[in-house]
Amino acid sequence: MTASLEPANSISFAIVGTGGAGAITAGSMLIEAAGKAGYYGLLTRSVGPQIRGGEAAALVRLSTKPAACMSKEFDILVAIDWKNADRFIGAMPVAEGGLVICGPAAGDPPRAIRETDCTIIECPIGELAKSVPGGRENMISAGLVAELIGMPLEEIRNVVSGKLASKGEKAVEASHGCLEIGAQTAAGFDHTCRLAAPEEGSNKRWLITGNEAVGLGALRGGVRFAAAYPITPATEVLEYLSPALASVGGALVQAEDELASINMIIGASFGGRPSITATSGPGLSLMMESLGLAAASETPIVVVDVMRVGPSTGVATKSEQSDLNIAVYGFHGDAPHVVVAPLSVSDCLFTGQWAVHMAETLQTPVIVLSDQSIGQARVLIDRPADITFMTRRKPFDADGEAYQRYAITADGVSPMSTPGQAGGQYTADGLTHTERGSPSSARSDQKEQLDKRHDKIARFNFGNHWGITEGDSARATVILTWGSLTGAAREAIDALQDEDIPVRLVSLRQISPFPEEPLKAALAGTKRLLVVEQSYSAQFYRHVRSYIDLPFEVRQLNREGPYEIGPDEIVTKIREWNDQ
Amino acid sequence: MNVPNLKASNFKSDITPIWCPGCGDFHVLMSITKALAKLRRPPEDIAVVSGIGCSSRIPAYTNCYGFHGVHGRSLAVAAGLKVARPDLTVMAMSGDGDGFSIGGNHFLHARRRNVDMTYIVMDNRVYGMTKGQPSPTTESDWDSALSPGGTGLRAFHPLVIALASGANFVAREFSGNIKACTQTIVEAVNHPGFSFVEILSPCVTFRPDEKEWKNQVHEASVAETDDPARAARRIMTDDGMNTGILYRGPRKPYSASVSDEVGDVSALEQFFEI
Numbered sequence: 001m002t003a004s005l006e007p008a009n010s011i012s013f014a015i016v017g018t019g020g021a022g023a024i025t026a027g028s029m030l031i032e033a034a035g036k037a038g039y040y041g042l043l044t045r046s047v048g049p050q051i052r053g054g055e056a057a058a059l060v061r062l063s064t065k066p067a068a069c070m071s072k073e074f075d076i077l078v079a080i081d082w083k084n085a086d087r088f089i090g091a092m093p094v095a096e097g098g099l100v101i102c103g104p105a106a107g108d109p110p111r112a113i114r115e116t117d118c119t120i121i122e123c124p125i126g127e128l129a130k131s132v133p134g135g136r137e138n139m140i141s142a143g144l145v146a147e148l149i150g151m152p153l154e155e156i157r158n159v160v161s162g163k164l165a166s167k168g169e170k171a172v173e174a175s176h177g178c179l180e181i182g183a184q185t186a187a188g189f190d191h192t193c194r195l196a197a198p199e200e201g202s203n204k205r206w207l208i209t210g211n212e213a214v215g216l217g218a219l220r221g222g223v224r225f226a227a228a229y230p231i232t233p234a235t236e237v238l239e240y241l242s243p244a245l246a247s248v249g250g251a252l253v254q255a256e257d258e259l260a261s262i263n264m265i266i267g268a269s270f271g272g273r274p275s276i277t278a279t280s281g282p283g284l285s286l287m288m289e290s291l292g293l294a295a296a297s298e299t300p301i302v303v304v305d306v307m308r309v310g311p312s313t314g315v316a317t318k319s320e321q322s323d324l325n326i327a328v329y330g331f332h333g334d335a336p337h338v339v340v341a342p343l344s345v346s347d348c349l350f351t352g353q354w355a356v357h358m359a360e361t362l363q364t365p366v367i368v369l370s371d372q373s374i375g376q377a378r379v380l381i382d383r384p385a386d387i388t389f390m391t392r393r394k395p396f397d398a399d400g401e402a403y404q405r406y407a408i409t410a411d412g413v414s415p416m417s418t419p420g421q422a423g424g425q426y427t428a429d430g431l432t433h434t435e436r437g438s439p440s441s442a443r444s445d446q447k448e449q450l451d452k453r454h455d456k457i458a459r460f461n462f463g464n465h466w467g468i469t470e471g472d473s474a475r476a477t478v479i480l481t482w483g484s485l486t487g488a489a490r491e492a493i494d495a496l497q498d499e500d501i502p503v504r505l506v507s508l509r510q511i512s513p514f515p516e517e518p519l520k521a522a523l524a525g526t527k528r529l530l531v532v533e534q535s536y537s538a539q540f541y542r543h544v545r546s547y548i549d550l551p552f553e554v555r556q557l558n559r560e561g562p563y564e565i566g567p568d569e570i571v572t573k574i575r576e577w578n579d580q
Numbered sequence: 581m582n583v584p585n586l587k588a589s590n591f592k593s594d595i596t597p598i599w600c601p602g603c604g605d606f607h608v609l610m611s612i613t614k615a616l617a618k619l620r621r622p623p624e625d626i627a628v629v630s631g632i633g634c635s636s637r638i639p640a641y642t643n644c645y646g647f648h649g650v651h652g653r654s655l656a657v658a659a660g661l662k663v664a665r666p667d668l669t670v671m672a673m674s675g676d677g678d679g680f681s682i683g684g685n686h687f688l689h690a691r692r693r694n695v696d697m698t699y700i701v702m703d704n705r706v707y708g709m710t711k712g713q714p715s716p717t718t719e720s721d722w723d724s725a726l727s728p729g730g731t732g733l734r735a736f737h738p739l740v741i742a743l744a745s746g747a748n749f750v751a752r753e754f755s756g757n758i759k760a761c762t763q764t765i766v767e768a769v770n771h772p773g774f775s776f777v778e779i780l781s782p783c784v785t786f787r788p789d790e791k792e793w794k795n796q797v798h799e800a801s802v803a804e805t806d807d808p809a810r811a812a813r814r815i816m817t818d819d820g821m822n823t824g825i826l827y828r829g830p831r832k833p834y835s836a837s838v839s840d841e842v843g844d845v846s847a848l849e850q851f852f853e854i
Contacts (some may be wrong), residue, residue: 035854206852216852219845224838225664227656248843251663251836256689260656263649267629267660270647271668273838275660293650383853419645419661419668422624427639427646438595439640439648 007196010063011149012071014092015141017080019056022138027058028378029163030142033156034062035205035380038198042067042345043378046092057085059092062149064196066381068344068487069373072566074098075193076148077113078141080125081106094118099191101125101144119191128181134174135181143182150194153183203382210348210374211236211278213384214304215244217352218276222360222391223302224250225275227264229257229283232316233372234306237278258283262290265301269294270428272418274356274391278304281323282313284367288330291365295335295453297428298406298414300359300366300393304352307371309561318562319373321483321534324543327367328512334450336457338362339512341369341483343468345379350387351509354465357389362456363416369511371534373564374484398423404435408448412456457513466515469522471504476527477574478552482508482540485532485565492570501578514547528553528577532570536560588613591623593643600708602791604755604781605635608702611753611761611779612671613642618766619669626669629658631683634709635675635702635781652682655690655699662695666837669769670697677707680716680736687738691745694773696833700765701738701776702755704783704790712786738778739815743808743827748773750811750827754797755781757823764825773833780821793821800824 017023024045031043041062059074061067073095079085079102089110094100098118102109103125113120123144129135139160146156160175208216215237226245228238242252250273255261258279265275279287284305294301307323309315327339338358342351351368359366396403396417405426407414414435417424431439432446440446468486471493479489486507493503506522508515523529529552533540538558544550557565557573591613599605616626626644630636632651639646645668649657658672679687679701690699705722707713713726717738721730742750749771753761761779768775780797782790800818804825805811811827 032854205854206849207854208852212852216845216848219848225660227660244848246836247848248845249839249841250843251838253659253663253693253836255656256685259653260659260686260689263653263656264660264663266649267647267657267662268664268838269660270645270657271627271661271665273664275664289650290653297647297649380854383849419627419665420624422622425624425643425645427628427648429640429648430650431648437640439637 007150007194009065009196010061010067010071011076011193011195012059012061012074013076013078013145013149014057014059014074015078015080015138015145016057016085017138018083021056021080022136023056023080023141024058026138026142027060029156029159030145031060031062031378031380032207033146033151033159035207036159037151037155039064039195039380040066041380042070044070044376057092062195064198067379068490069564069566072568076145077101078144079103079106079109080137080141082110085110089113099148099193121189121191123185128185129178132174132177132181134170135178136175139175139178140182143179144186146179147183147186148189148191148193150192153179205380206383207378207380208345209236209376209378210342210345210370211306211376212240213345213348214342214352214368214370215240217349218302218356219244219248220349221353221356221389222274223276223356224248225265225268225273226252227255227261227277228252229255229261229279231280231283233308233376234278234280234304236376237304237306241276258286259290262287262303266290266294266299269299269301270419274300274360276302276304276356278306280306280308280316281310284323284326288326291337292331292333292335293430294365295331295337296430298363298416298453299428300363302355302359302366302368304368304370306375307369315562317372319371319484319534319564320561321371321485322536322539322560323369324511324535324539327369328543336454337364337512338366338457339369340366340510341508342374343483343486343507343509345374345377346381346384347509348374349384353387353389357391358460360391360393361413362460363393363413364457369483371484396421396424402436405437406433406435406449406452408435408452411459412452462510462515466510466518467506467508467522469504469506472502473504473525475502475504476525477502477530478504478506478523478526478528479530479532479570480506480523480544481532482511485534488565488567489532489570491567492574495567495571496574499575501574503574511543514543516547520548526552530555530557530570530573530577532557532565534559534561534565586617586620586622588617591616591643593641595640597641598637599634600785602784603634604704605638605702607755607758608635608700608761608779608781609638609641611758611765612638612700614758614762615765615769616644618762619769621669625667626671627661628671628673629661630654630673631678633675633678633707635673636678638673652678653686654678655683655686658697659690659693659695662697663834663836664838671769672697672699674699674701676701676703676705676715676717680738684716687741688745691742691747691774691776693834694746694748694831696772696774698765698768698775698777701778702781703738703778704781704787706783706786708783708786737816739826740812742776743812743815746831747776748829748831749775751776751825752778752780753823754793755779756794757797760823767825771828773829773831796821797823800826804828806830
């Protein structure tokens with residue numbers, strides 16, 4: 001049997017079981033314990049379409065540095081059972097030299113595992129659980145993993161005590177017993193896979209998903225109303241917001257469909273309350289007409305699209321970056337608006353808040369393109385910084401003049417009255433209108449109002465939030481990406497650095513209006529450019545090219561979901577290029 | 581805030597309505613402004629929301645806050661507005677196409693939800709703005725260019741559907757009877773929860789036969805009820821020309837609402853701290 005000698009800075013493990021076996025609970029408890037011990041980490045779930053009886057796996061990566069994406073290989077795989085595991089084991093290989101722990105009763109491991117050069121240890125997980133009254137296999141598994149990676153059992157015992165407190169002392173005792181037995185059992189294996197000690201002086205950690213973070217960011221931005229229609233993988237945004245809004249004097253209404261949810265937030269925003277909804281591709285498609293209404297009537301709203309594999313129903317539980325086109329170009333008519341994309345789970349908080357700021361300031365719809373890979377990942381992050389935008393709608397002040405809701409102004413933004421304000425009455429309209437808001441089919445009104453809506457966005461100061469650049473500007477090889485793939489690109493660049501291949505990172509948070517000048521400046525000095533995106537038809541590359549030339553050697557790494565582009569693929573692509 | 585001595589003219593804008601001469605919607609607009617005057621709330625505290633179609637032009641013809649949205653979604657806009665601003669009086673306006681066809685799903689769920697607002701549908705049994713196509717309330721044999729010889733489809737019964745899906749106030753009026761319309765709108769607004777008023781409003785251009793409505797409508801001979809089953813039986817067996825308040829129910833309005841309280845968002849962060 002093999003044993004790792006050096007403690008690793010990053011370890012990945014998977015706990016696999018049938019839905020309902022508690023694999024995901026075990027993974028959640030382990031990541032929380034790791035956070036308390038000062039580590040970073042990330043948890044994703046792989047679940048089948050059935051809620052119970054299908055496959056369920058907790059995939060966890062723990063590390064000494066912030067972890068932005070899941071590993072493609074697992075150091076440890078604990079199988080409570082192998083039922084249905086075939087369906088996803090192909091996408092979840094065990095590393096060479098890795099460890100697989102499975103019960104003899106569970107039957108033979110899948111062929112992909114048997115053919116990997118890894119250590120397979122038979123361990124009677126079920127029997128061990130039965131030896132403790134009320135014991136469960138998932139807690140045995142958690143004990144096994146904790147011991148193998150060298151996590152103090154005390155940390156996970158405390159998490160279990162907290163999580164199961166409501167279930168009574170017996171449940172806590174049973175779980176503690178299982179953790180002990182799991183740990184003792186693993187201590188007897190001739191295999192360890194130690195995680196290096198966390199860095200000293202670690203900051204306070206948060207454990208949060210991208211879907212929660214975007215919701216919290218929106219609340220920080222001042223959102224007080226949401227309307228919701230459930231859709232995978234965006235539902236958690238809405239489930240987070242429902243009680244959170246109520247706790248700050250806001251409300252969430254569950255709508256009958258996405259047509260209703262978008263129009264409800266338009267109504268609430270017209271009433272003066274910053275408003276939001278969240279959806280995924282199919283819902284965004286339904287919302288397009290009313291997004292145009294928000295643009296034309298200049299009603300501030302935020303729509304979060306947690307992208308999934310499309311088109312149509314696609315793969316609801318997996319990620320893709322293929323809604324860029326509809327978000328930017330899906331409106332009928334000419335409807336300037338804003339599209340932004342969070343760069344990580346942590347950045348969902350900032351981007352959510354920034355989106356509200358821009359919607360309110362510019363009186364326009366803002367679409368946030370998150371995706372499943374960050375929306376549903378639960379990640380240990382440093383507590384995000386507090387950010388304050390001076391967010392407010394340009395107010396209407398009754399001054400005796402006849403109010404013109406859509407008045408032409410220097411910055412293109414018109415004062416917006418709120419129902420209840422005397423003298424501020426107007427009819428918000430999706431019809432082409434005059435400055436006052438009266439319906440009009442005059443050529444001059446169409447032109448003036450289009451100009452105004454264009455100018456208010458074109459003249460807005462997006463500050464330095466358009467994106468990020470990382471790495472010495474002398475590096476001539478650049479990875480250009482956007483949104484959630486930023487983390488994978490960053491890890492690839494770190495790995496390439498170890499091979500003395502210097503690469504820079506440029507990643508866009510601002511998708512529309514296109515940050516032409518900042519991006520041109522960021523790409524100065526580039527000789528080789530690799531454009532990385534999770535889209536079959538390279539929507540991002542085409543979007544970039546429609547605004548700027550890329551007078552470099554350009555290669556693309558673009559592909560459809562559901563298999564996420566990881567650091568390994570990016571490294572391979574750059575390495576090959578470097579060798580040529 | 582109640583304000584004394586408001587007149588219907590205080591609720592009219594200076595925009596001249598674009599409707600065909602003789603359109604019933606002129607009368608509906610008059611009834612609405614008269615009702616608003618009787619309600620004694622200033623125009624800035626009233627919001628009038630609509631979708632698309634002839635009837636949906638109404639918001640701009642009032643001096644209230646108005647929202648003229650997309651086709652079929654007036655109820656969603658109005659519900660969001662009322663939940664966000666419970667202090668406002670919110671009214672939604674539709675026609676039979678906007679309200680019962682493209683907006684049909686919202687028609688059901690707005691009643692279930694029972695947000696405190698008033699929904700006025702001007703039913704002329706035709707798409708007027710697009711020049712004469714059959715709507716869900718059009719008779720099955722009504723001939724048109726789009727559906728020669730008629731649709732062959734059974735006409736939709738909005739009041740029965742309204743009762744079945746939980747409307748808290750159901751009435752039918754005729755546009756030409758301004759006094760009754762005005763009074764029913766006042767009652768509808770004052771009744772808590774979702775109030776639905778269908779106003780038979782003739783389209784004299786594409787349905788000249790509807791000019792006869794003024795001779796056909798008659799006040800309901802039976803008193804209103806709080807029993808939806810009874811109300812439904814009555815409305816299903818009448819000739820479709822009965823007017824008056826049919827049903828007034830006791831359901832509690834939708835409760836969630838947004839307040840002006842500035843909540844402490846930082847308290848929410850504890851949830852993520854480990």
